Amino acid sequence: MAIMRYAEALNAALREEMGRDPRVFMFGEDIGRYGGVFKVSRGLMDEFGEGRIRDTPISEQALTAMAVSAAMTGTRPILEIMYADFVPLCMDALVNQASVFGYLWEGQIEIPFVLRTQGGGGVGTGAQHAKSLDVFLAHIPGIKVVAPVTPADAKGMLKAAIRDPQPVIFLEHKLLYNTRGEVANEEDVLVPLGKARVAISGTDISIFASSKMVVEAEAAAKLLAKDGIGAEVIDLRTLRPLDLSAIKASIAKTHHAVVVNEGWNFCGYVSELSATIMDHCFDDLDAPVSRVAMPDMPIPYSEPLEAAVIPNASRIAEAARRTLA
Amino acid sequence: MQNAPSIEEQMEIHRRMILTRRLEEILGGLAKDGKTRGPLHRCDGQEAVGVAGCMALRANDYVCTTHRGHHVYVGKGMDPRRIVAEIMGRETGYCRGRGGHMLLGDASTGMIGGNAIVGAGIPAAAGMALSIQVMKEDRVAMAVFGDGAAQTGIAHEAMNMAGLWKLPVIFLLENNQYGLTVRQEVQSPVEDLFIRAAGYGMPGLKVDGNDVVAVYQAVAEAAARARRNDGPTLIEAKTYRMQGFSTSDMGGYQSEAEMAPWRDRDPIRLSAETLSKSIGSEAVAEIAEAAEVEIQAAFALALADPFPVFEFHRPSGAYTEV
Ligand SMILES: Cc1ncc(C[n+]2csc(CCOP(=O)(O)OP(=O)(O)O)c2C)c(N)n1
Ligand SMILES: [Mg+2]
Numbered sequence: 001m002a003i004m005r006y007a008e009a010l011n012a013a014l015r016e017e018m019g020r021d022p023r024v025f026m027f028g029e030d031i032g033r034y035g036g037v038f039k040v041s042r043g044l045m046d047e048f049g050e051g052r053i054r055d056t057p058i059s060e061q062a063l064t065a066m067a068v069s070a071a072m073t074g075t076r077p078i079l080e081i082m083y084a085d086f087v088p089l090c091m092d093a094l095v096n097q098a099s100v101f102g103y104l105w106e107g108q109i110e111i112p113f114v115l116r117t118q119g120g121g122g123v124g125t126g127a128q129h130a131k132s133l134d135v136f137l138a139h140i141p142g143i144k145v146v147a148p149v150t151p152a153d154a155k156g157m158l159k160a161a162i163r164d165p166q167p168v169i170f171l172e173h174k175l176l177y178n179t180r181g182e183v184a185n186e187e188d189v190l191v192p193l194g195k196a197r198v199a200i201s202g203t204d205i206s207i208f209a210s211s212k213m214v215v216e217a218e219a220a221a222k223l224l225a226k227d228g229i230g231a232e233v234i235d236l237r238t239l240r241p242l243d244l245s246a247i248k249a250s251i252a253k254t255h256h257a258v259v260v261n262e263g264w265n266f267c268g269y270v271s272e273l274s275a276t277i278m279d280h281c282f283d284d285l286d287a288p289v290s291r292v293a294m295p296d297m298p299i300p301y302s303e304p305l306e307a308a309v310i311p312n313a314s315r316i317a318e319a320a321r322r323t324l325a
Numbered sequence: 326m327q328n329a330p331s332i333e334e335q336m337e338i339h340r341r342m343i344l345t346r347r348l349e350e351i352l353g354g355l356a357k358d359g360k361t362r363g364p365l366h367r368c369d370g371q372e373a374v375g376v377a378g379c380m381a382l383r384a385n386d387y388v389c390t391t392h393r394g395h396h397v398y399v400g401k402g403m404d405p406r407r408i409v410a411e412i413m414g415r416e417t418g419y420c421r422g423r424g425g426h427m428l429l430g431d432a433s434t435g436m437i438g439g440n441a442i443v444g445a446g447i448p449a450a451a452g453m454a455l456s457i458q459v460m461k462e463d464r465v466a467m468a469v470f471g472d473g474a475a476q477t478g479i480a481h482e483a484m485n486m487a488g489l490w491k492l493p494v495i496f497l498l499e500n501n502q503y504g505l506t507v508r509q510e511v512q513s514p515v516e517d518l519f520i521r522a523a524g525y526g527m528p529g530l531k532v533d534g535n536d537v538v539a540v541y542q543a544v545a546e547a548a549a550r551a552r553r554n555d556g557p558t559l560i561e562a563k564t565y566r567m568q569g570f571s572t573s574d575m576g577g578y579q580s581e582a583e584m585a586p587w588r589d590r591d592p593i594r595l596s597a598e599t600l601s602k603s604i605g606s607e608a609v610a611e612i613a614e615a616a617e618v619e620i621q622a623a624f625a626l627a628l629a630d631p632f633p634v635f636e637f638h639r640p641s642g643a644y645t646e647v
Contacts, residue, residue, distance in 0.1 A: 034506040034578060057476035057512040058443045058504060086442070124362030124414075126425040128441040266643035297641035302414030302422030303362060308635035 007177040009151035013158035027054040028080030064093035071113035084119030102142040110165045118172035127298040132262035135269040138240040145239040147171040147211040151181040156191030173212040196246035202230035205256040210236040219313035255286040265293035290319040328545035342372040343616040356572040366393040370567035373592035376400035377537040381544035387435045387453040387466040389446035392427040394439045401436040409627035416633040444477030451483040454494035465551040467495040473504030488525035491556030495547045501566035519561035534562030535592040
């Protein structure tokens with residue numbers, strides 16, 4: 001084990017997987033010489049050369065479509081999209097190409113590519129550089145979507161994503177890159193996709209979150225503990241396919257649920273979580289599910305305005321108290 | 326010279342370029358002291374493109390710019406105090422603190438607006454030109470965009486339609502040699518991007534982007550053409566980005582050897598030299614002094630302005646309840 005930053009854990013995963021499989025290559029804007037604007041690919045161009053680590057023009061739509069078809073024909077592309085806010089430019093390739101052909105041509109082709117991107121707000125990047133569009137991606141059949149919060153999961157899940165036969169969207173958060181944690185050094189430690197993790201166990205209420213919202217949920221659990229409330233924090237880790245057994249097990253224990261996502265509320269990822277819990281855990285619930293999400297409006301720039309919209313620990317704790325009241 | 330700026334216009338271009346440069350320098354200082362939020366994209370060295378380009382338009386013409394648009398904001402005649410207030414997140418800013426430095430909009434000067442989705446301003450200007458054509462108005466629209474933006478798919482789609490329908494639009498490509506951190510040759514197999522105009526049936530030309538007179542003339546000629554219903558023009562202004570990509574840029578990829586010749590060709594210095602010949606160096610110095618007073622006042626006022634109070638944006642809401 002070693003202590004690593006989240007960005008370093010991703011870098012290690014990329015280096016190891018590129019070293020073990022010559023079919024893996026990476027492309028994206030400013031990822032080569034500069035090492036990526038969040039430094040995730042630092043040093044990789046020197047190690048693997050300009051053929052396998054490619055700086056690209058600003059061409060998200062074509063890049064994503066090319067990742068899909070390159071994956072169909074024998075490579076394992078990793079595409080970095082600098083901000084999740086640019087994912088709408090990638091949508092046709094995901095919705096009308098990757099999703100569709102994975103089904104229609106099943107048995108003839110596989111589409112093993114990874115699209116890495118990062119979202120989230122809190123640092124004044126404004127309405128076009130701070131969104132969480134998880135739900136846009138998790139809505140698409142045939143595509144996996146993961147959003148790990150710890151450096152260990154970042155590494156283990158990126159490795160699993162690169163080896164996965166399906167398209168995987170790998171969601172990072174700009175405020176997680178510098179967070180530290182223990183990470184396995186061994187090359188064969190993979191964290192399976194599709195499995196949630198109990199971040200904090202508790203018996204009174206379940207809080208379901210992913211990515212940076214897990215950090216906020218953990219802080220909320222500390223606030224609630226002061227009032228004698230034992231909150232269980234479930235780190236979903238994978239948004240699609242969703243780990244239903246983990247959700248059921250937690251609610252069977254706590255009978256209350258708060259669902260959290262940094263994206264918008266209406267038709268949001270929180271809506272899906274809430275509906276899934278209603279569908280599968282209704283008999284175990286003692287109160288309606290509470291949603292904590294971004295208000296349904298663009299993200300403002302000015303500090304007091306941005307702070308008012310981003311979901312945080314106190315809003316999560318408040319929702320938990322309301323649910324238990 | 327056809328379509329050349331008058332002496333008065335050249336003086337005003339000079340003044341606005343100094344305002345822009347000092348805006349960038351003071352913001353840079355505030356950013357170093359941790360007093361700004363988010364990245365700032367400075368346009369030092371590129372002032373001639375945005376300022377002279379906008380000065381060649383009329384007040385009611387539209388302009389769209391990018392994440393690096395301070396010269397366009399000032400060039401189109403926006404108030405520096407309210408620009409600074411927006412960048413500092415204040416209620417008195419052009420978007421009441423909602424937008425920040427990349428997303429300013431001011432419908433009163435036709436500057437709609439800054440845009441941080443690379444390439445988005447190109448079809449935006451084409452759409453404004455479409456509106457002008459449909460409404461038979463005496464106006465033009467201009468997109469100021471980068472060499473990086475020129476590589477987007479949407480640039481091709483928008484320019485094709487602009488050529489096809491002879492839209493009254495000017496594509497002012499501000500080639501500062503870099504995308505974010507990568508040089509233009511990593512993004513395009515050809516050095517001159519204006520040659521693409523041929524594929525859209527519009528004139529394409531290259532100008533010295535550090536020469537205010539050259540930029541002004543090219544845009545004025547393109548605007549006249551658009552007003553005659555002769556369609557769009559692609560102008561590539563060659564310039565250079567002196568201060569890196571943004572204040573959060575770690576740098577290291579622009580060498581001193583590469584930058585030095587451009588420093589010698591500073592657009593403000595060149596403009597001062599040209600102007601001195603006609604109005605004398607004292608009058609040129611007075612322009613700079615007055616601009617300094619104005620920019621200092623803009624910062625002093627804006628920094629004393631209040632922050633906005635959060636309100637939910639009702640039109641964005643997802644429910645009605647009667
Ligand atoms: C669609 C999209 N892709 C990527 C980015 C990230 N990005 C912001 S500016 C930039 C480089 C733009 O280069 P250019 O158009 O030449 O403008 P310059 O910064 O040189 O003024 C990139 C890649 C973005 N904002 N939007
Ligand atoms: Mg550029």
